[in-house]
Amino acid sequence: MQKTEGKTLRYDFKEIERRWQETWEKNGLYRAVEKPDGEKFYMLVMFAYPSGDIHMGHFRNYIVGDAVARYNMMLGKDILHPFGWDAFGLPAERAAIQRKLHPQDWTYNNIKVSRETLQKVGVSFDWSREVISCSPDYYKWTQWMFIQLFRKGLAYRKSGLVNWCPEDKTVLANEQVVDGKCERCHTPVVKRELTQWYFKITEYADRLIDDLDTLPNWPDNVKTMQKEWIGRSHGAEIDFIIKDTGEKLPIFTTRPDTIYGVTFMAIAPESPLIDRLNLDGDYKKQVNEYRKKAQMRSEIDRVSATGEKDGVFTGKYAINPYNGDEIQLWVADYVLAGYGTGAVMAVPAHDSRDFLFAKKYDIPIKVVIHPDHVTALDLSTMDDAYTEYGVMVNSDQFNGLEGEEAIKEVTDFAERKGFGRHKINYKLRDWLISRQRYWGAPIPIIHCPKCGPVAVLESELPVLLPKTDNFEPKGRSPLADVPEFMRTKCPNCGGEAERDPDTMDTFVCSSWYFLRYIDPKNDCAPFDKKKVKAWMPIDLYVGGITHATGHLIYFRFFQKFLKDIGWVDDDEPATVLFNHGMVMDSKGEVMSKSKGNVVSPISLMEERGVDMSRLGMFFTAPTEREVLWSDEVIVGIEKFILNRFFPMAERFRDSKPDLKRYFNQSDFDDYEWNMYIKLNQTIKRVSEDITRLQFNTVIAALMELSRDFDSNKIKNDHLNDGLILKSIQMIAPLAPHLAEEMWLKCNQNGSVFTSHWPEYDPNAVQFDMVKIALQVNGRLRGEIEVSRDSSQEDVLAIARKHNRVKAHIEDKKIIKEIYIKNRLVNIVAK
């Protein structure tokens, strides 16, 4: 509490915050309409994982969204600003195991605590639409989504090598493996051969890339990251032939123009093709040993061994279909099993990796590309491959062709001959969604010995997660050990059958939550199409950059799928994306529990008040930049609010000003007119800065305005009161409790948030007198004040007479005089 001895005013934030939060709740200020009729604004922040504590990062995220929501509310739009919980997932389960609690109890308890904290922050969430992803009435529809995908053949089961985390004892999606380690617990990931459920996101790869171009208001870095993650590359698939077995060995290459330079072939150790080669004695032994060794090597080993390549010769040969050359067939672990066909044609002269490999094992190198028609490559002096485009040489009828054209010709040739084709490849893999864990949405599939995997009938949803205490991870799904869950009848033939024991990746739950907010209580459908049509797309989505290649791809994928099956209208879920910066401690380190440097917004808010904390966070840095948090940033804000801004309410004269009225210069004296201009300039600046989410300069502008404002010098009551009321309106999105309190103190009816955002008077945003910089040869020599829009002649005449200017142009010849209206004069003299 602030001491304000001698002053009648006291800013009792605890009382004020409590009172306004109650009032807002009572009046349902943030209750969204079912269907907007006028202009709408769907403000979305990423829903939260209920870990039990709300940290500074959350706080920052939500107050940014809140400010935008409140601003748009004041612009008269219908607002949808919901919140919910990403409540399934591994950490809940682990925490629950450690604390000997059930994940459900742990999760719901955390939600309760976190919700109460958030409610204290005064964020304008419509809590009546809260969504909890682990609640059966939500995951019922997550399962429904699965079934729709399954019906379209976009959810399927396949066996393959998958990422397995030995610590968490579950499979992981590619996105959850970072540097060969489990994203969550940092345990090195191993590969296992398992049959798992996948979503065919690759089917949408092109649209996921191409539609990024329809999103001008997404940050470029996110779009670039997504493009690279999806990794589309154009090239050719060429069928080589295994010499002995005659088997076709298709390979993918982006450089078919180097086809005559192929001197060996490399196959990934995991490739099943190797088993079909009928290797002879010693070779067989060596290859098998190598394959075993490769499999033992962890992912990190293989990744960190950059540069160093090894492999083993199979003793077999393949035939290049272009020239019939016999080339050696190697097994090498620098070839990725999962990309292309798991085998590559190696062109040492024109690929750095192949070059290293060929040097190491003394494999021939053959130059088939020259940089241009006059420059030739000399193999004896090459210490790396030449990988640029160039002119084809030593390539029979293709000699002389260049770059793109060469690639096209070579591929067309293969197509005509039937041993190759144009081909597009992606780095993106199908999305592995099965998890061998308890705390997730059960996969709504029944395995029937006769009918195979059959979807649960929609009328039977949800497939309830059985309440069991037996959820400790042991390498297979805990649900498999719950017989009453597993045992069921086939929906098709009625015979004995078993449920799928796996649960879904939580990213599935978070891929459609934004649609459920629009109709959160719907029992009959995931949502009402008409309501969704009215509210979508999301007008602003605010979150951290960490989800660039995970969630933000998945939710776009879901949107597109739902569009394809007629449930939504838009191709893209969110038109504007904004990534706020991270919040670090004062030393620039990431806040984490293990480091013990976590600053909780709760204690801060209790000590300084919610609005001071909000303003402090807003003021310290622009939204997209990272913040090194220290409580000191509050100091300046506190002085500003307590000593200057809040006391403005005391200067209110209750003159019932018309806030829509514009004034003329003749209504005022000089000080008043200048204040009027300053006010309108501030309105303009603040409106623009809020639109681009730059809140630090919003506060700076308000500081300037209230610094210049001296009520004693203002005789016009309407100006005095209008300036105060508009200032309150302008700070309202950032400091809602404060604004409401001042609004009330100024005898205004209703909430400041139902008042109309001020509009600036376009005839009063420039001062009548402007300062003109005087330069000689680009150097500043003085400054004069003239009336706005003065003519070049007049200004130059004054400028030439200016003492310091004169001193610098005397004895010199004036070559050029430049006048930028209302800004500067530059006299060029020699």
Added chain:
RNA sequence: GCGAGAGUGGCGGAACUGGUAGACGCGCUGGAUUUAGGAUCCAGUCCCUCACGGGGUGGGGGUUCAAGUCCCCCCUUUCGCACCA
């Protein structure tokens, strides 16, 4: 290694389409008030110089009357990707 962003006072950071660099705040210095501390108010605060003036937005070049802003090279740093053939 590849790609993208960033580099401005002691600190956080301003600066719209090239046009007075350092808004706003912290900190610091001096003054007023106060028994004192705190708080508040006023003034000052990029660097060198008594001043005139000069230098200055990571470094070096360039374009321009004019560059933090545009172009080229380099350094540092953050983030992403990392054998994707």
